Amino acid sequence: MPIAKPEMHFFICNSYRVSGQAQGACNSKEAGDLLAYLETEILDRGMDAQVSGCGCLKVCTEGPVMVVYPEGKWFGQVDEEKMDAILDAIEDDEDTSELEIA
Numbered sequence: 117m118p119i120a121k122p123e124m125h126f127f128i129c130n131s132y133r134v135s136g137q138a139q140g141a142c143n144s145k146e147a148g149d150l151l152a153y154l155e156t157e158i159l160d161r162g163m164d165a166q167v168s169g170c171g172c173l174k175v176c177t178e179g180p181v182m183v184v185y186p187e188g189k190w191f192g193q194v195d196e197e198k199m200d201a202i203l204d205a206i207e208d209d210e211d212t213s214e215l216e217i218a
C-alpha cells in the first residue's frame with residue numbers, strides 16, 4: 117500500500133544519543149524548542165513537509181543545525197528568526213546559500 121510522502125523533510129539536530137536522551141550542543145541551544153516552532157510554522161504555512169528531530173549531525177559547533185531534503189541543504193546557528201528567513205526563501209523559491217553552512 118503506497119504511503120503519502122511529503123515534498124520536503126526537515127531534520128533538526130536534537131543531539132539524541134543511543135540511550136534516547138537528548139544531550140549535546142544543539143540540544144543545549146534550545147533545538148527542542150525549534151522543533152516545535154518548525155512544526156507550527158509548517159502547519160501555518162500549509163507546506164507539504166515533515167519535521168523530524170535527529171541525532172548529532174557531526175557539525176556541533178554550527179548548532180543548532182537543520183538539514184532540508186530533497187535539496188540536501190544544511191543550515192547552522194538556526195534560531196526562530198533564521199528559521200523564518202529559511203522558510204520564506206523556500207516558499208518563494210529563492211536562493212538560500214547565504215543562510216547555509218559554507
Ligand code: FES
Pocket residue numbers: 129130131140141142143171172173174175176177179180181
Ligand atoms: S549535537 Fe547537533 S550537530 Fe552535533
